[in-house]
Amino acid sequence: MAPASIVLCILLWASRCQTLDKFIAATYEHAVILPDETITPISRQEALDLMNKNIDILEEAVKTAAQQGAHLIVTPEDGIYGWRFTRETIYPFLEDIPDPDVDWIPCSDPERFGPAPIQTRLSCMAKHNSIYVVANIGDKKLCSPCDVGCPDDGQYNYNTAVVYDSNGKLVARYHKYNLFLGEVQFNVPKKPEIVTFDTPFGKFGIFICFDILFYYPAAALVVEHNVDTILFPTAWMNLLPHLTAIEFHSAWAMGMGVNLLSANTHNTSNRMAGSGIFSPDKVIPYYYNMKNESGQLLISELNSHPRNSSTYYPITWNLYASQIENSPSGSNVFNGYLFADEYTFTELKELHGQYSICQDNLCCHLDYTMAEKHSEEIFVFGVFNGLHTVEGEYYLQVCTMLKCQTTDYRSCGESVETALTRFDSFSISGNFSTSFVFPEVLLTNIHLAPDMFQVLKDGRLISKPGISSHPLLSATLFGRWYEKDPTPK
Numbered sequence: 001m002a003p004a005s006i007v008l009c010i011l012l013w014a015s016r017c018q019t020l021d022k023f024i025a026a027t028y029e030h031a032v033i034l035p036d037e038t039i040t041p042i043s044r045q046e047a048l049d050l051m052n053k054n055i056d057i058l059e060e061a062v063k064t065a066a067q068q069g070a071h072l073i074v075t076p077e078d079g080i081y082g083w084r085f086t087r088e089t090i091y092p093f094l095e096d097i098p099d100p101d102v103d104w105i106p107c108s109d110p111e112r113f114g115p116a117p118i119q120t121r122l123s124c125m126a127k128h129n130s131i132y133v134v135a136n137i138g139d140k141k142l143c144s145p146c147d148v149g150c151p152d153d154g155q156y157n158y159n160t161a162v163v164y165d166s167n168g169k170l171v172a173r174y175h176k177y178n179l180f181l182g183e184v185q186f187n188v189p190k191k192p193e194i195v196t197f198d199t200p201f202g203k204f205g206i207f208i209c210f211d212i213l214f215y216y217p218a219a220a221l222v223v224e225h226n227v228d229t230i231l232f233p234t235a236w237m238n239l240l241p242h243l244t245a246i247e248f249h250s251a252w253a254m255g256m257g258v259n260l261l262s263a264n265t266h267n268t269s270n271r272m273a274g275s276g277i278f279s280p281d282k283v284i285p286y287y288y289n290m291k292n293e294s295g296q297l298l299i300s301e302l303n304s305h306p307r308n309s310s311t312y313y314p315i316t317w318n319l320y321a322s323q324i325e326n327s328p329s330g331s332n333v334f335n336g337y338l339f340a341d342e343y344t345f346t347e348l349k350e351l352h353g354q355y356s357i358c359q360d361n362l363c364c365h366l367d368y369t370m371a372e373k374h375s376e377e378i379f380v381f382g383v384f385n386g387l388h389t390v391e392g393e394y395y396l397q398v399c400t401m402l403k404c405q406t407t408d409y410r411s412c413g414e415s416v417e418t419a420l421t422r423f424d425s426f427s428i429s430g431n432f433s434t435s436f437v438f439p440e441v442l443l444t445n446i447h448l449a450p451d452m453f454q455v456l457k458d459g460r461l462i463s464k465p466g467i468s469s470h471p472l473l474s475a476t477l478f479g480r481w482y483e484k485d486p487t488p489k
């Protein structure tokens with residue numbers, strides 16, 4: 001055999017049977033074209049026309065990603081039909097999506113379960129471009145009055161993520177469990193669904209948007225099912241200081257030790273912006289743009305098994321903090337509200353200092369050095385240990401250092417996007433009662449700080465030297481104590 005054909009044979013063999021240590025992932029942030037707001041349902045044809053307009057744009061992103069070698073692409077929640085629906089007005093947008101067990105390639109057999117034009121088009125997009133496609137569509141399931149949960153109109157509607165493999169086969173279907181406020185058009189499935197599938201480049205799990213704040217199914221996919229990569233379609237409304245999309249989603253990937261492929265919807269008037277290919281172990285591409293209404297494709301290579309990377313280690317979040325003595329809490333301790341949670345704050349009065357501050361059983365510790373002090377801004381260190389009750393109920397344990405919106409203490413915890421103060425170094429730790437802690441560092445103008453901080457094995461969030469070249473907005477250990485959540489109805 002000539003050398004070239006040997007190489008070809010090896011390549012063919014490798015692509016068929018080998019597992020891949022690395023793969024190329026893509027996400028597309030999409031500025032979705034919305035249907036007109038209406039209280040009377042439009043026709044199926046009008047709904048299809050609108051959905052096809054959105055898919056036309058997604059298809060361009062899929063083609064570009066495939067041409068650049070991507071194995072998989074994630075598109076956003078609500079990316080095909082938008083939002084502002086009632087139960088009635090969503091109907092023409094829904095299709096019955098079968099269980100992936102039926103082993104179906106809609107592109108090859110479109111009528112097998114009755115007309116399914118949207119599923120067929122998505123499947124063909126995957127097949128014709130030889131790429132896994134992740135999309136969000138609406139599923140409908142007829143139910144009978146004997147079924148106690150069956151809605152009056154005789155069907156369940158689900159906010160649904162679907163995955164087609166590179167042959168166009170349906171390999172995953174996930175019904176969103178944690179619906180957000182206002183998703184009145186959809187039903188909650190009776191039980192949280194754990195949806196995973198295997199590929200030559202690792203084990204995948206999937207959930208949608210608000211799910212990320214809860215144990216089921218989000219954390220359970222990692223803890224109980226050992227997935228490597230999470231597919232995450234979202235329509236995330238940014239909320240400073242702790243819940244901006246790129247900030248929280250990158251922190252979740254880091255805290256959980258998984259890749260998280262986050263594709264957000266783009267609509268700046270709704271503060272929906274910010275996507276990324278987040279991984280626990282390397283500098284990540286992300287996109288955050290509030291200046292125009294353009295979509296954005298991101299492509300990056302990732303480890304197929306991030307927890308097997310040489311740079312990965314498990315973290316004991318409370319180790320350092322449970323071994324040290326408390327420092328004083330400072331002379332200016334006060335209470336303030338952050339997203340309606342009552343924090344205890346202390347002001348960072350000096351250029352350098354050490355503080356400890358506690359709420360109930362959680363004590364947070366800070367050691368910091370500022371590069372300079374600006375009289376027009378103040379920073380505080382704060383703690384919150386309690387049940388958050390606005391826009392969802394979930395128990396938090398948070399240690400945070402942040403810039404106040406103004407020099408008025410009452411503004412501490414309010415949203416602020418720019419800062420002047422740079423830090424030479426900081427170290428934050430807390431004696432958390434949970435092992436689910438997400439490390440967030442946000443720079444002025446909503447930039448992430450890849451390579452400017454790390455978390456040590458003992459749970460300390462510490463800055464790296466690069467941090468001093470950028471003004472800081474906040475640095476946070478955002479803990480979720482799932483066991484203390486109210487049990488769902």
Ligand SMILES: *[C@@H]1O[C@H](CO)[C@@H](O)[C@H](O)[C@H]1NC(C)=O
Binds near residue numbers: 084270293
């Ligand atoms: C963003 O969404 C709102 C409705 O929530 C809509 O009125 C507005 O037109 C959207 N913006 C764009 C650029 O589509």
Ligand SMILES: *[C@@H]1O[C@H](CO)[C@@H](O)[C@H](O)[C@H]1NC(C)=O
Binds near residue numbers: 289291292293294
């Ligand atoms: C929107 O902003 C992004 C990022 O700044 C830029 O790449 C893109 O070209 C802009 N699009 C338009 C239509 O101006």
Ligand SMILES: *[C@@H]1O[C@H](CO)[C@@H](O)[C@H](O)[C@H]1NC(C)=O
Binds near residue numbers: 305308
């Ligand atoms: C990950 O590493 C563990 C321990 O070193 C090994 O047993 C396992 O096979 C590795 N998994 C993969 C998928 O490489």
Ligand SMILES: *[C@@H]1O[C@H](CO)[C@@H](O)[C@H](O)[C@H]1NC(C)=O
Binds near residue numbers: 322326361362432433
């Ligand atoms: C955290 O530290 C404080 C102060 O040392 C202590 O009172 C508290 O019990 C600790 N909490 C836990 C969960 O160990």
